[in-house]
Amino acid sequence: MKRFLSQKINSIILGILVMISATLFLTTNGDATIFHVAKTGKDSNSGSEISPFQTIKRGIKDLTAGDTLLVHAGTYAEHFFSWETSIPNGKSWEKPITIAAHPGDSVQITPGGGKAFFWITDPQAKYLVIDGFIIDGQNQAYHGFKFQSGPTHIRVQNTEIKNTKYSAILVSIPPDYNGPSPNTYHEFINLHVHHNGSSIKDHGFYIQSSHNLVENGIFHHNMGNGGKFFQASLSGVANYNIARNNVFHNNSQSGKWSCGLILSSGEGNMGYNNIAYGNYAGLCILHRVTNARLFNNISYENENYGIYVGIASTENSYVENNTVYKNGVYGIFIGDDAKNTKITNNISYLNGNNSSDKNIGLQKQTGTIISHNLTSDPLFQNAQEKDFRLKEKSPAIDKGEAINLISKDFSNTPRPQGASYDIGAFEDIPQIDNIPPGIPQRLRLIN
Template identity: 30%
Template sequence: MQHTLFFPMMIHGFGFLSLSASLVLPWALTGLVQGQKITESLFKDVPQSSTVQEIPLPNRKLISRISTATTYYVSSNGNDRNSGLSTSSAFRTLQRAANLTNPGDTVLIMNGEYKNEPKNGAVLGIKRSGTANAWIKYKAYPGHFPKIQHNTWNGISITGASYIEINGLEVIGNNAHINYDYAYASSQNKEAQSNRLTNGNCISIEPGDKGRSHHINILNNKVHDCGGAGISAKQADYVKVDNNTVFNNSWYTVYGCSGISMLDNWSSDNKQGYKIFVTNNKSYNNRMYIPWFKAGKITDGNGIIVDVSKGYRGRILVANNITYKNGGSGIHAHDSQHIDIINNTAYLNQQSPEVKKKAKGEIYAGYSSDVKIFNNIMYASPGNAVNSNMKNVNVSYNYNVYSNNSTINITGSHDMIADPQFVNASARDFRLKSTSPAINSGLKWSSLTTDFLGNPRVSGYAPDRGAYENR
C-alpha cells in the first residue's frame, strides 16, 4: 500500500495608479512580462509629478504580496533549455517545470509520451507546494492527452507537498513488460522489496522530509498497468480523488496494494467534516497475483480501500464510484473510522481465489467504527459474501440492494434483496433499467447532489440506489 500572466488581475491590483497610468504602467507591464515579482522598487524612479504626488502609494506589506503566476508548457518535442513559457518554447521534461514552480503556477502538458530517466524515482516528482489561495496545477493542455509511461517507483510522486492538483493525465506502469513467472521468481529474492520494475505505483502521495501532504486533488486521470498501487495516499489530509479511471494495477508487487487506497490518514487540523473525498471513480481489474511479503499471502487488490485510519479525526466520503472485477473487495474500510460509503455500485469483485470470500464482501467494513454504508448496489458471484460485519462498532448497512444469489451476512431495515436490473452488466453498463427496484428507493444524502455522470442526484421523489440516477 503505499502509494500567463493575468493582466486583468494585475491591472486591477494597480487601481491606485489609474490617474497616472501613462507614466507608470509601461514599466510595470515590462516587469510583468518577465515574470518578476512586483515590489516597492518598481516605483523608485517614477517622476514625481503633482498628479502622482497626490495619490498615496499602498503600504510596503500590500505591495510585497503582489506577485505573478506563471504558466509553463511541456511538450514531447520540447527542450529543457527553452524558457518553457509558450507552446513554441516548451520544456521537454515534466521535472524541469516542476523544479521551477511557485504558488499559483500551472504546468500545461502537451501530447506525447513522458518517461523516467533510468535512475529516477518518478517521471514527475513534486516537492514544491502551493498555498491555499494559489495552488500549483499540473494539467493536460486543452484538447491533449499526454501519457506518462514509467518503469520506476512512481509515475507521479507528491512527497510532502501541499495544494497540488493533477488533472487529465494518463499514467501507465510497467505491467506490459513483466510476466507472472518473472514477478514470482523476483518475489522470492531478498531484493524483492526494492525491485522498481514490479513494485512501481502510478500516482503516489507520501510524507517527505519537510512534512506530510494536504490539500491534494487527483482529478480526471486514467491510471493503469502499474505493478503497485494505482492511486495511493499515505498520511495525507484534505485529499480529493475524483473522476479517475483506475485499472490493471497491483498485479506484481510484493506489497499489499489496491486500485485506490487511503492509508493511515493524517489530521492536519481538528475539523471533523468531510475532508477526504473518493468520488465518481471507476476502478476495475486491480488485483494481486504475488503474495504480500509481510503476510505471505494475497490480501488486497481492492477497487477502493480506506485503511488503518482509526486515529483520523476528519470524515471521509466514498460515493458514486463503480468498482468491478477487482481481486479483493469493491470498496471497504479496514481498521478505520468516520466514513460514509454512499451510492456506489460494486459488481463481481473478489476475483482472487486466495481471498477468504465469505469473510469479506463487495462493499464492507472490518475492525472499524462510525461507518455508514447506504444506497449502494452490491452484486456478488454466487456463494460469495456481499457484505460482512467483522469486529465493527457503530457500522450501519441500510438502503442497499443485494443480488439474490449472494451470501448476505448483515441487513439493514431498508436493505433489499433483488436483481438491480442493470442495462447491460456484461458490457459494463451499470445504469438502471426503468423497472429497477433501485429507482426512487434510496435515502437522500444531503452532501451528495449529483451522480456518477454529474446529473442531479434526485430526479424523482427519492434518490436511486447505486452510482447512477435514472433520468
C-alpha cells in the same frame, strides 16, 4: 447497443483525451508568461514559441506565479527532485504555476531508475498544476509522483501513469511524524493509472494525508489496490479524502487480498459514484477508520466481495444507495471487528453463486443496522450489458429511506424523483406523457 457502463467508462476515457488535446486558453494578464520547451530547442534560447528551451528543467527555472510552461511533442528523460531543482510556487488556483503538454501533442516522460517525474518535499503551498503528460516508468522509476513531508495544493490532471516500480502516486507522511494529520489539498483529476507496481504493496494511488481529491480517473491492472487512503503506523491521519466518479477494475492478482478502492485509517473519507469490477474486492472500508461513507457506487463481478467493511476496527461506517451485483463470495460483507455500520438503500443481488444469504453477510461485528435494502430481483434495464438502471416496475423504486447527504444519484439525477428515494445507485425518472391529445375528428354540434 453498447453496454451502459462501457459508455460510462468510454466517456471518462474520452474526457481524458479531450482534456489532454484541447486548446489551452491561457491568459497573459499582468506579468504572466508562456514559455515553451521542444526537442528542437536549446536551453540557451529565450523560451518563446519560436525559440524554445530544450529541457523541462530549464523551462522551470524561469517560472513565476501565473506562468505556464508548454512542453511540445517528444520523449523527455527528465525527473525533478525538489531538493535538487527548485520548483517555484504559484500564489493561488487563480494564479498557479502550470506545467503542461502542448495542446494536441503527445509528451512522454521517462524519469529513470529510482526516480519520479516530480518528487516534492517542500513543506509549502505549491499551487502547481501538472497537465497532460504520459509518464512511463519503464519498470524502473519508483513513482510517477511522490509528494512527501508536507507540500500542499498540487493538481495533477489529464495524465497517464504506467509501469512504475512502486505506487504510481504516493503522498506520504514521515514515519516519525507526531503532529496532526497534514491537510495537503492535492487533486488528481482525469488520470489513467495502470500496470504499476511490483508487489501487493504497490497501488495506483496511496495517499496518507488529509483533504485530497481523486476524481474521474481509471485505475486498472495495478499490482496492489487500485487506490487507497491509508497510513499504516499512525492513527488519526488520512482524513476527509474523496474518491468520486472513478473506475477501478482488474487490480491486483487473482487470490491476493486487495480492493479497487480502500477508505482507511482516518475520519470522514468518502467514495461515491465509482465503478468497481474485476478486483479481489470492489470497494472497502478498513483499518481504524471512522465515519467513512460509500454511496452511489456500482460494484459488480469482483472475485470475492462487492463491498467489504471490517478488519482492525472500523466504526460508524455508512454503506448507502449502492448497486452490488454478481460478486464471487459476498455482495456486502460486514465483519472482522466492524462496529456500528449502517447499510441502507442498497441493491445486492445474485452474489455468492446466487445464494440469497450471500447478498449481505455479517460476521464478528457489532451494532450493524440494515434497512431498506433489496436482495431480490431489482429488474435492471439490462444486467447482462451492465445497465443497472431500473425498469419502470422495479421493486426498488420509491422504497428507500431519505438520506439528506445523498441529494443526487450516480447519474447526477436529483433524489428523490418520486414519493421517496429509490434503492440502489440509480434514481428512476418517471416517464411523463408529453404527447398532446389528438385532434377530434368528425365533430358535429348538437343544439
